[in-house]
Amino acid sequence: MYVKKSFSKKKLEELADDVLITEKLSPGEESEARKQLSAARRETQSEMTERDRLIAHLLQLKFRLEDYINNKEYDEELTFGYFLKEVPAC
Template sequence: MEKKSKNYQVVDISKISDQDLADAFVFPKTTNSSAEEKREEAEFWSDRRKQFENRTSEQKIYTKLLQLKFQLEEYIGNYKYEEALNFGYFLNEYVSRQEKKDKQFASEVDIKPAVLSQYINNHRKPTEKFVVRLELHSNGMIPAISWFKLVQKDKEHEIMTNQDLRRMESKHVKNHLKLAY
């Protein structure tokens, strides 16, 4: 079997200007008239608006939950603590963005409605089992670890700011280290 060789031209690119290189590899913008560009853009946004308005109920809920996921991830990745953005807030948003009643959601994750209410109102800390159920309920959209990090962020703030706890526990500490700092 005989090999056919292709002839390639070797070019010294050091002799080609940056502009010529860019022109060779970048697709030039077609020169539409300003009126034509505006018409195309208006058409694009009109089509986009129609798609947005014609979303199914399921697509709307998915979008709302995706927004919540990004908001939650941004918050837990941020060092700043905001008391209003606690576990209960995000759990309440998760339930309400699905347009479900608390009782229905509690049933779906096999907890009593009163327990759900305690979680939402920050009267009870969620268990590991519950955050795993949240992950499973969202079909993995919002991982259990994200819910857990949110709980931890609340706990970190509580530990850092609880002066009463420090006063009470100081009674149990003897021989404090006396180091210069």
């Protein structure tokens, strides 16, 4: 592997942390992985406080609005009220 001299060892280690290596799973393994991920998400969400949930919903609203604003196409149906209705009540 060719490595530029401008990369220090520390930079390479930081980059290595950001690399995601994927592996092809069989349908059974993929199903099991989905179940494990679902269980982990349920556990994490059950530990969230109401304040954490509110912050998560507000961040979701912020990111969706930013995506819409950065989109060059105008859509009459996507009003501010539309986005507010999409955020689940806490």
